[in-house]
Amino acid sequence: MNPDVLRLDRITKTYPGVVALRDVSLTVRSGEVHALVGENGAGKSTLMGVAAGVVSPDTGSVEIGGRPLERPSAGAAQALGLAVVYQHATVLDDLSVAENLLFSVPRDRRPAARQTASWVRDRLADVGTELNPRARAGDLSIAQRQLVEIARALALEARVLVLDEPTESLTANESDLLFEQVDRLREAGTGIVYISHRFPEVRRIADRISVLRDGELRGTFEASDVTEDDVLTLIVGRRVDHVFPPKPEAAATGEPLLSLADLSGSAFAGVDLDVRRGEIVGLAGVEGNGQREVLRAIAGLHPHQGTMTLEGRDVTMRSPAAAARHGIVHLPGDRHVEGAFLPLSVRENVSVLVLDKVSGAGVMRRRDEEALAQQAVTDLGIRTPGVESTMAGLSGGNQQKVLFARSLAAEPEVLLADEPTRGVDVGARAEIYRLLRSYAEAGHAVVVLSTDAVELAGLCDRVLVFSRGRVARELASADLSEREITGAAITAKETRSEEGTAQRRTPWAAWARRSDYLPSMVLTLLIVALAAWTWHSNDLFLSARNLSGSMQLMSILVLVACGQLCVLMVGSIDLSVGPLIGLSVVIMSFYATFDSGTTGLALGVGAAVGAGVAVGVVNALGIRLLGLPPVIATLVVFIFLQGLALVLRPTPDGFLDRSTTDLLQSTWGIYPVVAVLAVVVALVLEWVSRRTRAGVELRAVGSDQTRAARLGARVGVTFVAAHVACSVLAALAGVVLSGVVGVGQAGLGGEYTLTSIAAVVLGGASIFGGRGSFVGALLGAVLIQEVVSATSFLGLDESWQEWLPGLLIIAGAGLFSRARSRSGSETASP
Incomplete structure (x- = not known):
């Protein structure tokens, strides 16, 4: 053995x-x-x-x-x-x-x-x-x-x-x-x-x-x-009648309830379909041949052209809400992405499509909600401690049953069921099949999409088999079997039409729209265009003095933006970076003072970095151990750091040693040394995020902490490290700022909290974590500093220093989000 x-x-x-x-x-x-x-x-x-x-x-x-x-x-x-x-x-x-x-x-x-x-x-x-x-x-x-x-x-x-x-x-x-x-x-x-x-x-x-x-x-x-x-x-625990419910002896007759004529979209073309009351129609085919997109088009989830009629009336499905108004409800195949509200209770999930039926004058009738949910639990055998239990606490199959109950509660004329028994156990499958058949026999229509040929053959009255975006064959009666469905799918000779391919993107365009570097490309063009425009208006804009001074200030924002991106990558945020920069300036004023020389500078930098490490750990522990939202945890630290800086320096005092300020403002030609180092830091972090295990782990934790943990990621360590890195970079930014102002003054650096977030958003980072580019953060910081400098040379009011970055953020974030969401909607195309 x-x-x-x-x-x-x-x-x-x-x-x-x-x-x-x-x-x-x-x-x-x-x-x-x-x-x-x-x-x-x-x-x-x-x-x-x-x-x-x-x-x-x-x-x-x-x-x-x-x-x-x-x-x-x-x-x-x-x-x-x-x-x-x-x-x-x-x-x-x-x-x-x-x-x-x-x-x-x-x-x-x-x-x-x-x-x-x-x-x-x-x-x-x-x-x-x-x-x-x-x-x-x-x-x-x-x-x-x-x-x-x-x-x-x-x-x-x-x-x-x-x-x-x-x-x-x-x-x-x-x-x-x-x-x-x-x-x-x-x-x-x-x-x-x-x-x-x-x-x-x-x-x-x-x-x-x-x-x-x-x-x-x-x-x-x-x-x-x-x-x-x-x-x-x-x-x-009992005998199970594991068969499909009997089908009607005669095919459904009468006028179609739902009709599609020459329906076309990015993944399908020329689709004709009639569904009558009392009928269950299946959509089949090898995954990626357009059948799923057709179902989603009917549900208002996929762009399409052509004619769609419901009971003889032309209807337009531009959204799921529009479909619901016409009596069409979609049961999604991916319950986690599109179906379940995991933090909400079973009761709330069941009733979400029929809020008008369980409320009056805008107030929910709790008793009606509970009765509806309890009926669903009984009818579908949902295993839950009670209707107030959260969806997240149920097994996958029981979550699917709740979504099925929600769809039936809406009493749609047409039910669109995408993989209705995915993840459902054998005992519940027979019950779901019975409910679908009963629903159709009650005078409604059901359209089922499934990858299980046995399920389609046993449940449906007719099955349309798709190949390359078109209906390759329609099966019914004696022709409707697992063998015929599978055979029709793998032997079809359909070719994709021009309509189906015309909307597809070139490989380069697809890369550009999905890449983390698209925002960097756009920012580069904006930086060059703004520089050319401002220089054309005032040739002093590109003078050596202005460029050197702007790069000195830019280096501060680059460092803190890179730090902010570290925490955004893990799905967090840090509002305390601004006051931490100011605290670092105050710390430097106690160490790098008159005649302290390099020793004072080293002690000041060490103390500032130490404060950064402590702040990063406190922020991370407040979020991880106390369960505080990142905004709340870091806002508390924001307030504390502001108060601490004022206690240490109630009034400006502690002038920095001249040798320290000269060193912090030293240049190589017209390029400030700190600016060059800030660029190097951004490029090194970009390489680390793409080419090292630590960088991949950083993005993995931000993508999904639960999944990352299941794959062996050190979620807690990575989260703390990201916050420490953010605070240390903010502290170093404060060191650079101290060389500019030359005196300890509480209250400095506060504006960098918002501008750092602005820089990383302009650079294409996702505020939900997992996505972003340090090169993008670098270029976002360059653009913001360029805007601040350009406004005076263009003769604009100082208010434009606030308005222009805001407008750029709205335009940039909207553009990048739109491009990514559209690219994601096209990925299912074969």
Whole structure:
């Protein structure tokens, strides 16, 4: 018998009001596929979270490869040889495909820099996809992100591989490639835990099957010794009629409820479709062939042309709100991005589409809301401690049930269901199928998009198979089967029309719109244009004296902007940088005073940097340990630093030694030394953020802290380091400012709080974290300082020094956000 590579012994885990796991023991052997099955909320993902180190059990122990997991953490579990493909992909949207694949790979197994692209392509080929290694993960479809997740796990060559619902977003061909990789790993001795609701998959690849129900292990069996009915009975605790509801004997007749005529968009063209009352129509095809975009166009989520009629009336769907007014409701396929309001309760999520029905005079009727939510919990078997529990606390399948209940509560004329049973357990699937059929028979129409050909064949009255943006074949009656759906999708000979390709972007244009360097390109043009315009109006603008003085002041803003970008990268913000700059000026006035020489300068710089480190740590701990929002935590420190500076220097005093100010204002030709050093700092930080593990970790934490932690990122350390770096750079900016003013004066530097944020926003940084460029921050600082200088040379009022940067920020941020959102909407195009 092969040795155990994973041993979970007597694991218990409780949450408020819920026992997720109760005394569960499980072993996985080397070279076996061990299937773990159970309903949503049975504890499968929680148990694997314990194994992966991301969930701390109340009691019990974990061994990986014969060694104990002593301190639960994703990094520790990975180091022992365990890799996980999560049900909800942990791909980090703000990193490239290559960075995502390399993130968790140990340093000694990473390819050389020049071999990275080919290594990434080889790993992606293992799962049957050909993505650009430099593509941003956030621009990928759900299925493509899942393939990246699987490729990353396979690249780890782990001793234990956990696959949690890995085929939910994959086509049949992609699933077959995955199973081939599973067979290869099994033969190599890897132990594989396979979590799935799809029993045919379990039967196909599993050696043993373990069943969880209500957080308890109900048994472990050899796969060859149990039938599907046996397993289903153990899963739900009763016999399950696991069949699709009967279809109507006669096809639906009468005038169409919904009609599409020559509907075209960026991913489809010439689509005609009629859906009648009482009918369920399916949309099928290999992922990326336009069927999803058609569904989204009907829902008002995708730009389109053509004719759409509802009950014979022409309608225009420019937004989901417009669709809802016409009685069309969309059940989204990606519940986390488009569906669930995770911080809100089950009650609030269920009622959000029918607020007018559960309110009066603008006031919510709590009793009606609760009744609606409780009915949904009962009808769909939603596992939740109560309707006031947050959505974030539910399992993925139960979240899907809540969204399904929300859609039905709106009582739409046409229900658009995108992957309605994704992540839903076998017992609930039959119930959802029954509800969809009942809803159609009640006089409504249902359009279902699914990657599961078996589901479409068993549920739908008709299925339209898409290929390259067009309907390749319509299947009904005797022709409607899994074989015909799959065959029509892979043998279609459709060619994409000119309409479908005309809206596609060139590779360069696509890169420019999605790149972090597009803002830098725009800023460079603006800097040159403003300089030329101002010089044309007043040739003294480009004089050596003005350029040198402007660069001296620019260096201050460059340093603090780079620091601000460090914290924005991790999804935080620092409002205390302005007062910290002023405090550094005050500190310098106590050390670098008359006749102190280089010793006083060194002591002053050291004290300022020390203060910066302390401020950065306090800011980070206030956010991480006390749970304060970054704005509140750093605003408190802002006020404290202002008060401290006033206590130390109630009035301007403490003139700096002349040698100190001369050194801080020294030049190489017309270039101030501090300006050159500030540019070097920005360029070095840019290189670090793109080419080092620390830089990738910085962007990963900002992209999604939870996902980054699951991949082994040191989230806490990275967060603290970002805040310390920000405060240290602000303190150094204060040192440079002290050389300009030459005296200790409280209250200086306050304006740099807002101008530093302005510079990084102009440079294209995302205020939500994960995205940004230090080169962009540098150029944003240059432009702001140029505006301040140019206003006097152009004879403008000083108020323009405030207005112009503000207008630029609005224009720049709006332009970049619009470009990125539009590029993201096009990524699903085949």
